[in-house]
Amino acid sequence: MIDNPVLRKELFMRLRLRQSAQVRTGILLAILFSVGAFYYFVIKFLLSDTNPESGATTWRLIMGLQYALIILITPAVTANAITLEKEQQTWDMLLFTNLTPGEIIFGKLIARLAMLCLLLVLFLPLSLFTWLHSAFLGANGSDTVSAGQFVLTYLVLFLSLVFFSTAGMFLSFYLKRTLYAIMGAYTFVVGGLIIGTTLVTFILASLFTNEHVFEYCPLMWINPVMLMGQALNPTSFPNGKLYLIFGLLSYVVLSLLMLWRMIYGFRRFAMEA
Amino acid sequence: MAMIEIKHLRKEYKDKPEPAVKDLTLELEQGDIFGFIGPNGAGKTTTIKMLATLLIPTAGSATVNGIDVVKNPEQIRSIVGYMPDFFGVYDDIKVWEYLDFFAAAYRIPKDRRPQIIDDVLALTDLTVKKDSYVEALSRGMKQRLCLAKTLVHDPKVMLLDEPASGLDPRARIEIRELLKELQSMGKTIIVSSHILPEMEEFCNKVGIIERGEMIVAGDVNTIARQVRGHQNISIAVVNEIERAEAILLGMTDLVRDVKLTNGLRQLNESTPEELRTQTLQRENYSSKGSVLQVGYIGEQDEEHRILTTLVEAGIKVRAFYTPETDLEDVFLRVTKGQVA
Numbered sequence: 001m002i003d004n005p006v007l008r009k010e011l012f013m014r015l016r017l018r019q020s021a022q023v024r025t026g027i028l029l030a031i032l033f034s035v036g037a038f039y040y041f042v043i044k045f046l047l048s049d050t051n052p053e054s055g056a057t058t059w060r061l062i063m064g065l066q067y068a069l070i071i072l073i074t075p076a077v078t079a080n081a082i083t084l085e086k087e088q089q090t091w092d093m094l095l096f097t098n099l100t101p102g103e104i105i106f107g108k109l110i111a112r113l114a115m116l117c118l119l120l121v122l123f124l125p126l127s128l129f130t131w132l133h134s135a136f137l138g139a140n141g142s143d144t145v146s147a148g149q150f151v152l153t154y155l156v157l158f159l160s161l162v163f164f165s166t167a168g169m170f171l172s173f174y175l176k177r178t179l180y181a182i183m184g185a186y187t188f189v190v191g192g193l194i195i196g197t198t199l200v201t202f203i204l205a206s207l208f209t210n211e212h213v214f215e216y217c218p219l220m221w222i223n224p225v226m227l228m229g230q231a232l233n234p235t236s237f238p239n240g241k242l243y244l245i246f247g248l249l250s251y252v253v254l255s256l257l258m259l260w261r262m263i264y265g266f267r268r269f270a271m272e273a
Numbered sequence: 274m275a276m277i278e279i280k281h282l283r284k285e286y287k288d289k290p291e292p293a294v295k296d297l298t299l300e301l302e303q304g305d306i307f308g309f310i311g312p313n314g315a316g317k318t319t320t321i322k323m324l325a326t327l328l329i330p331t332a333g334s335a336t337v338n339g340i341d342v343v344k345n346p347e348q349i350r351s352i353v354g355y356m357p358d359f360f361g362v363y364d365d366i367k368v369w370e371y372l373d374f375f376a377a378a379y380r381i382p383k384d385r386r387p388q389i390i391d392d393v394l395a396l397t398d399l400t401v402k403k404d405s406y407v408e409a410l411s412r413g414m415k416q417r418l419c420l421a422k423t424l425v426h427d428p429k430v431m432l433l434d435e436p437a438s439g440l441d442p443r444a445r446i447e448i449r450e451l452l453k454e455l456q457s458m459g460k461t462i463i464v465s466s467h468i469l470p471e472m473e474e475f476c477n478k479v480g481i482i483e484r485g486e487m488i489v490a491g492d493v494n495t496i497a498r499q500v501r502g503h504q505n506i507s508i509a510v511v512n513e514i515e516r517a518e519a520i521l522l523g524m525t526d527l528v529r530d531v532k533l534t535n536g537l538r539q540l541n542e543s544t545p546e547e548l549r550t551q552t553l554q555r556e557n558y559s560s561k562g563s564v565l566q567v568g569y570i571g572e573q574d575e576e577h578r579i580l581t582t583l584v585e586a587g588i589k590v591r592a593f594y595t596p597e598t599d600l601e602d603v604f605l606r607v608t609k610g611q612v613a
Contacts, residue, residue, distance in 0.1 A: 003377075005374050005377035005378045006378075008374075008377075009363070009366070009370075009374050012366075012370075013363065013364075013365045013366060016365050088361035088362075088363070088364075089357070089359050089360050089361035090360065090361050090362070090363060092322075092327055092355075092357045092360070093355075093357065093360060093375075093419075093422070094378075095327060096325055096326070096327060096350055096355045097350065097375065097378035097379055098347060098350055098351060098378060098379050098380050099378045
């Protein structure tokens with residue numbers, strides 16, 4: 001995979017900073033300062049706070065913040081993957097190589113996923129600290145975060161990241177302009193998955209005058225907010241874990257379907273587009 | 274075996290009523306430089322894209338080195354180099370990195386790439402720009418870089434879609450020289466362009482396409498003869514230009530018309546006022562010698578008869594030659610400026 005020229009080019013180009021040494025240092029310092037300040041205030045708060053549940057609450061906030069950032073950033077980062085090639089008129093030349101559709105699609109997807117995963121890596125130490133605080137300092141019977149819940153929440157983060165990225169790539173593959181692809185990706189993730197599913201379920205709940213519709217409606221199982229809510233608080237619904245597994249499975253299946261469609265329909269679509 | 278063989282190729286687009294290419298047939302041998310000429314929208318790019326496996330033909334077939342472009346696109350891409358009419362370059366990438374990326378994309382082993390990159394940079398005269406960022410290159414240099422990219426996998430056939438469009442005269446000359454060099458390397462090249470005099474200079478075959486149909490194709494001189502119905506022969510004479518003209522006009526089985534060059538019109542087309550002016554000019558030319566342009570309609574192996582007749586009549590012939598074909602004239606004669 002590392003020999004994939006598309007992956008290497010995408011990573012290389014994204015990591016390259018062509019600004020002067022001063023500007024580069026400035027950017028680096030600004031990031032370090034912001035992250036450092038965030039780390040400092042959270043750690044200081046937890047070390048001084050005597051509430052045994054603070055660790056778990058802070059951990060949930062940090063995971064929720066990461067999820068919100070993923071929802072906000074992913075469509076913009078991934079929806080330009082192929083439209084940019086079309087716009088800058090390099091797409092035909094890329095198609096006219098011996099690269100396979102899989103190499104092109106996965107090269108672009110993995111390069112973007114790697115960049116987005118840096119976000120998770122950036123917050124991982126703080127997440128670990130708050131989790132440890134919750135696990136070891138939380139009093140018996142108080143709200144704690146188990147190791148399984150920790151892993152499951154990261155799994156939700158990662159699979160959501162893959163799903164949103166694949167959706168962004170998918171739109172980028174079928175649309176001609178980056179602007180339309182980005183708008184489409186936000187419409188899908190925010191408008192469709194978050195607002196759309198909630199609205200439809202709300203209408204169904206009103207129609208059937210059943211408050212449990214939110215619990216049983218399959219549409220809500222793929223709602224990202226609902227999924228993360230389940231991961232952060234698995235006891236919120238009686239069958240929460242089941243819905244979570246179903247939701248994650250849906251993400252995986254939909255991602256695979258989109259990848260399959262792109263790869264196997266690649267040449268024909270790329271030729272006729 | 275023909276290097277490129279196109280048979281009854283046709284391409285229809287869903288959103289257009291007229292086919293972009295219809296019943297196009299063409300055969301090129303190895304080492305041929307084929308000039309693909311036609312107005313905008315005539316179907317040149319569509320044809321080139323079908324050969325480049327970037328478009329699927331609606332009907333017909335095309336093979337390159339015996340390989341079918343639809344059935345074996347991967348093999349075609351290994352032996353063909355393609356330069357699109359409009360292309361961009363990646364930002365934040367250096368010239369050598371750009372070429373290295375494409376070399377890797379053509380499965381060239383890592384240890385061979387540096388040498389190949391140096392070679393194609395030397396060929397395209399871009400060695401000094403090896404470490405420059407591609408977006409900083411001038412348009413002409415980007416064009417040459419794209420040609421260098423097209424050459425990294427040493428293709429047997431090159432498809433160049435308007436390689437000199439939008440370039441200043443110097444950059445056009447550089448591209449032309451480069452194409453001549455590729456020609457000397459034995460590559461089979463299909464090149465589309467609007468700059469007809471340049472095409473005439475290095476193409477041994479041309480094809481004129483309009484509204485998706487190949488109107489004429491073949492050797493430049495043969496096409497010119499086909500289109501005009503005659504072959505031009507220039508005869509420079511030292512003396513008695515009017516007598517020479519009369520002798521030539523008398524050879525009705527071989528000569529269709531005779532024109533005096535340097536802007537003088539044929540006698541029978543001139544007004545009395547023009548005739549007076551031309552007579553003065555003729556006297557002037559006669560003292561220095563002038564060139565008669567003969568519209569020759571005979572067989573190629575009969576051309577010598579004209580020269581023999583003139584010499585036997587005592588006309589001092591300074592030169593007897595076939596001038597370069599005016600491709601622009603041929604193009605204008607056969608096309609109507611219609612698009613598919």
